[in-house]
Amino acid sequence: KHGYAQLVRSCGSPRDLQRAIAIHAQIQASQFRHDRFLANLLVEMYGKCGSVADARRVFDSIPDPNKFSSTLMIAAHSQHGQIVQARELFDRMPEKDTVTWNGMARAYAQQGHLSEAKELFDRTPRRDVISWTTLVLYFAHYGRLEESWRSFHRMPKRDTMASATMVAAFAQHGLVEDAKSLFDGLPEKSLVAWNSLVQGYVQGDLDEEATAMLERMPEWDIVSWNTALQSYVDLCDFDRARDIFRRIPERDTMASTAMIQANGQSGHLDDARRIFEEINFKDLVSWATVIVAYANNGKILEADEMFKKMPLWNLWSSTSMMGAYAQRGNYSEVERMFASIPDRDVICCNLMLECYAQDGKLKDAVKIFERMPKHN
């Protein structure tokens, strides 16, 4: 049973879905077919692997779901934006505990339904540090820093994560002074708080302060390395970026993606491509980044080749490819791609708008402008 549990837990992302299905089948064929503990883990697994439908099927097959089952199912629904289904389950649960309440509040908050989240928070019977941290995080995330800070202040007990959340909130909103003074007063300074502060300095173009903090840090984790790397990439300082990249002990996909970008900026397309090929887990972002690197250097054929090779397209990858055609002035291809994108956002529409404008197609430009879901 613990062997199965381990197997199930090893599937944590959509790329594991095939294996997940196989493991599920194996459990079905075993003596643990009706085991609730394993079923709960399967619900969680399918949620993480991106198949809510399968998660729900497993959940519905549990004769006597316990609160773990339900809380996991709520999480699966909300991870996929199915807040109504999540709430339905939540309302039907006989025994809810703090974890359940926190999970439901977070589901609302993530979707930007902050008043619903706050209402749930207010009704939570035994609020804990996580309930409060969720408020701090999402108020900040949606730019409501006053309320974020007030929640932080009203917290009866703060822990390291709560404090780090607040430091990051300040840093991300250009309030790096406030971030710093909060940070200085912290009894326990987590690496996350250090990293957030450095990112605040980088964002504020305070490079000396950022460097000073990086040097004073007790240790670096992969995020620290990537933060340093990305700051040089943003400054188009290829040599320092490469130096950092080479010194990273264990590079992840984000590090490689940043370095692909750096190589693209400097026209080193072969190096960009080599780093891309060496990535173990190529994701949509790394694919899109190579495409942009090729496009920015006028290599439309290579960009197109990569685009066609991608295992999966999303809005960002398609918009990147549209941008590649736009650069070459191939407006008919831009138009064709635009038409094929179902979930266009502002950036995508702006790009189309700009192409029509460049192309002198004023009427089409006006039409796009008027039909855009949002303007900026």
Add this chain to the structure above:
RNA sequence: CCGUGAUUGAGC
């Protein structure tokens, strides 16, 4: 034996 919270990468 199972459930909730923090920091890093791409497109106009």
